[in-house]
Amino acid sequence: MNPRELEPLFKPRSIAVIGASTKPGKIGHAIVKNLIEYGFKGKIYPVNPKAKEILGLKAYPSVKDIPDEVDMAVISIPAEKVLNAVKECGEKGVKVLVVITAGFSEVGNEELEEKLVKTAHEYGMRVLGPNIFGIAYTPHKMNATFGPKDILPGGIAFITQSGALGIALMGWTILEEIGLSAVVSMGNMADIDVMEVSEYLAEDPNTKVITIYLEGLKPGTGRKFLEVMRKVSEKKPVIVVKSGRSERGAAAAASHTGSLAGADKVYDAAMKQTGILRALNIEEMFDWARAFALLPLPRGENAVIITNGGGAGVMATDAAADYGVNLMDPPEDLKEKFRKHMPWFGSPKNPVDLTGMATPKEYYGAIKEALYDERVHSIIVLYCRTAVCDPMELANVIIKARDEARRDGIEKPIVVSMIGGEDVYEAMKHLNRNGIPSYPIPERAVSALGALLRYARYKGVVKQ
Numbered sequence: 417m418n419p420r421e422l423e424p425l426f427k428p429r430s431i432a433v434i435g436a437s438t439k440p441g442k443i444g445h446a447i448v449k450n451l452i453e454y455g456f457k458g459k460i461y462p463v464n465p466k467a468k469e470i471l472g473l474k475a476y477p478s479v480k481d482i483p484d485e486v487d488m489a490v491i492s493i494p495a496e497k498v499l500n501a502v503k504e505c506g507e508k509g510v511k512v513l514v515v516i517t518a519g520f521s522e523v524g525n526e527e528l529e530e531k532l533v534k535t536a537h538e539y540g541m542r543v544l545g546p547n548i549f550g551i552a553y554t555p556h557k558m559n560a561t562f563g564p565k566d567i568l569p570g571g572i573a574f575i576t577q578s579g580a581l582g583i584a585l586m587g588w589t590i591l592e593e594i595g596l597s598a599v600v601s602m603g604n605m606a607d608i609d610v611m612e613v614s615e616y617l618a619e620d621p622n623t624k625v626i627t628i629y630l631e632g633l634k635p636g637t638g639r640k641f642l643e644v645m646r647k648v649s650e651k652k653p654v655i656v657v658k659s660g661r662s663e664r665g666a667a668a669a670a671s672h673t674g675s676l677a678g679a680d681k682v683y684d685a686a687m688k689q690t691g692i693l694r695a696l697n698i699e700e701m702f703d704w705a706r707a708f709a710l711l712p713l714p715r716g717e718n719a720v721i722i723t724n725g726g727g728a729g730v731m732a733t734d735a736a737a738d739y740g741v742n743l744m745d746p747p748e749d750l751k752e753k754f755r756k757h758m759p760w761f762g763s764p765k766n767p768v769d770l771t772g773m774a775t776p777k778e779y780y781g782a783i784k785e786a787l788y789d790e791r792v793h794s795i796i797v798l799y800c801r802t803a804v805c806d807p808m809e810l811a812n813v814i815i816k817a818r819d820e821a822r823r824d825g826i827e828k829p830i831v832v833s834m835i836g837g838e839d840v841y842e843a844m845k846h847l848n849r850n851g852i853p854s855y856p857i858p859e860r861a862v863s864a865l866g867a868l869l870r871y872a873r874y875k876g877v878v879k880q
């Protein structure tokens with residue numbers, strides 16, 4: 417496909433909302449409200465045969481009455497009325513349809529779904545959905561969903577085959593301050609599918625990493641999926657949570673979106689071949705995505721752990737074995753450098769244990785050594801809350817060390833885990849906002865670094 421065909425889906429100049437409602441609480445109302453309040457810069461045209469005005473915008477009885485070109489139509493009227501609206505959109509010259517309405521193949525109504533796509537194609541229109549919560553593209557200030565309004569902009573694109581989960585995760589990403597470039601609800605994928613959206617996003621300069629919640633593919637599309645996703649992975653990291661892993665889970669997926677879940681082992685092998693990073697759950701997916709969105713890829717295998725707590729260091733060491741992160745044995749000269757930043761009872765081996773005596777000054781010194789030593793390729797900073805080390809001060813010295821190295825042309829991934837209470841949580845937020853991914857337990861930080869390494873190996877940045 418030509419990814420440019422999806423341009424009107426992500427960057428429409430004008431949007432008609434068919435089924436826009438005057439009544440708060442209805443889906444057609446929420447979509448218009450989100451479009452307005454999120455700051456969509458293009459034109460918004462509510463369509464409703466009974467209303468004169470919706471949320472301060474002039475409403476039109478039919479899409480055909482709009483005195484302007486319409487790039488995208490969001491359709492939110494009952495299923496039995498959709499075909500007629502699609503025809504009218506076609507006559508109007510609409511380019512892409514976002515069909516929110518449920519009641520198609522997911523409930524056995526394949527015939528209506530086929531007619532919907534056939535009619536749209538007759539007029540040269542593409543269809544997202546049906547059975548979706550909409551689409552958002554933050555660089556264009558477009559939130560054409562009935563999910564939460566204030567999506568935080570960022571480099572992660574999120575494609576989801578589950579509607580309710582997708583909406584819920586939109587809210588969760590806001591709370592967790594995870595920045596998104598796009599949110600795309602796929603629903604029944606009657607026309608536009610995950611592959612096509614991924615291909616588009618692979619070319620999108622505002623998207624650094626693509627995340628997908630996938631239940632299954634349409635029958636007969638497996639091989640194409642492999643071909644397409646291999647190309648997409650060459651350009652950008654793709655992280656997938658593929659549910660329906662168990663037999664019962666697969667059956668549940670089939671009745672949810674009408675897709676074939678297929679044998680999990682086949683999916684697993686296929687994903688590995690194509691460079692797709694498979695996350696076990698959505699927390700892991702967004703943990704990894706945050707790291708990809710913020711960090712450079714490591715240029716080699718050698719990682720060091722810098723910690724003030726032996727226990728956290730041991731947990732991270734176990735996790736490193738689990739996630740394929742190589743903890744280097746620092747050569748003597750490097751150990752000597754680390755020794756300068758710890759009391760005599762600390763350990764310069766890896767984990768580099770600065771001990772519970774460590775203040776931000778010792779962390780800063782040890783992190784700088786690791787950053788400026790060519791043999792170290794990535795750094796895991798661990799912190800347990802102590803009375804002698806303020807978490808926000810620590811966050812600031814980590815940022816300072818990273819910035820100073822950057823000015824000297826040194827770019828290495830740093831992941832952080834901070835364990836503690838409220839002030840620690842605030843410090844982690846501060847780090848995340850400043851481009852250093854931080855996690856509340858060591859395993860999650862190591863797992864994120866492991867994902868970076870797997871992708872770096874796939875891309876050949878790190879030689880295996």
Ligand code: ACO
Pocket residue numbers: 434435436437438439442443444463464465466467477491492493494495497501516517518519547548549578579580583
């Ligand atoms: N053109 C324009 N507007 C029309 C038309 C038409 N041809 N026909 C009706 N309307 C108006 C109605 O008058 C109404 O406006 P009003 O509230 O001002 O009177 C509005 O469009 C909506 O029509 P209703 O008949 O009230 O339909 P309702 O809003 O109850 O339901 C909906 C429509 C939401 C599309 C419903 O049929 C549906 O499919 N719901 C499920 C949606 C869904 O779950 N999608 C998957 C999301 S993901 C997830 O799982 C969360």
